[in-house]
Amino acid sequence: MVQIAPSLLAADFSALGREIARVPEAELLHIDVMDGVFVPNLSMGPQIVEALRDKTRQIFDVHLMLLHPARYIPVFRKAGADWLTFHVECEDDPEEVLQAIQASGAKAGMALKPGTSPQALFPYGERLHSVTIMTVEPGFGGQVLQREPLEKIRVLKERFPHLHLEVDGGVNRETASLCRQAGADILVAGTAVFRAENPGREMAFLRGESPA
Numbered sequence: 520m521v522q523i524a525p526s527l528l529a530a531d532f533s534a535l536g537r538e539i540a541r542v543p544e545a546e547l548l549h550i551d552v553m554d555g556v557f558v559p560n561l562s563m564g565p566q567i568v569e570a571l572r573d574k575t576r577q578i579f580d581v582h583l584m585l586l587h588p589a590r591y592i593p594v595f596r597k598a599g600a601d602w603l604t605f606h607v608e609c610e611d612d613p614e615e616v617l618q619a620i621q622a623s624g625a626k627a628g629m630a631l632k633p634g635t636s637p638q639a640l641f642p643y644g645e646r647l648h649s650v651t652i653m654t655v656e657p658g659f660g661g662q663v664l665q666r667e668p669l670e671k672i673r674v675l676k677e678r679f680p681h682l683h684l685e686v687d688g689g690v691n692r693e694t695a696s697l698c699r700q701a702g703a704d705i706l707v708a709g710t711a712v713f714r715a716e717n718p719g720r721e722m723a724f725l726r727g728e729s730p731a
């Protein structure tokens with residue numbers, strides 16, 4: 520029921536193709552895009568998405584941490600993004616960004632920083648494929664999961680039963696069960712998966728399939 524989306528942010532950047540090959544059982548690969556403005560960090564751009572596209576058929580779940588996502592939708596779609604998620608806190612009109620994603624043919628998601636209320640998504644929820652609930656301030660991997668944002672899952676699930684609800688930030692063996700119990704069906708995990716000796720086994724732990 521629960522899917523794990525390994526986040527490439529915690530992978531070895533000098534060998535991303537090889538890193539992807541360590542998680543063949545993952546249906547989704549989470550790709551974090553940062554602009555140094557919306558968040559105080561820089562990460563991957565469309566060239567990396569494009570370079571990885573012919574290495575795998577896995578779904579590219581691209582998380583846009585951008586102040587102005589609208590202008591980059593076509594370029595990420597062309598590079599091979601399957602899902603495009605942007606933040607409701609961005610400075611573009613969310614309506615415009617959502618329409619651009621839908622026009623591109625990608626699946627549309629919206630993300631919430633830990634302090635943003637789920638009501639901010641009510642005007643868009645019906646048309647979304649997924650919502651990403653951030654359980655850390657976006658920008659860096661390896662942070663500690665905040666529990667309070669998990670409460671938003673219940674609110675969103677009740678109002679929009681069709682939505683995939685993804686938790687992003689600080690998911691590990693200790694916190695994965697909290698996320699599952701809260702009703703998340705996708706868990707993003709960077710550090711936990713890519714820093715594990717056996718990523719496949721780690722993913723089974725996070726899904727709750729093997730005793731830790």
Ligand code: DX5
Pocket residue numbers: 526527528529549551582655656657658659660661662687688689690707708709710711
């Ligand atoms: C943070 C990113 C996350 C990050 C999670 O801004 O959106 O996807 O990679 O990393 P971990 O799993 O290490 O907390």
Ligand code: ZN
Pocket residue numbers: 526549550551582687707
């Ligand atoms: Zn992310």
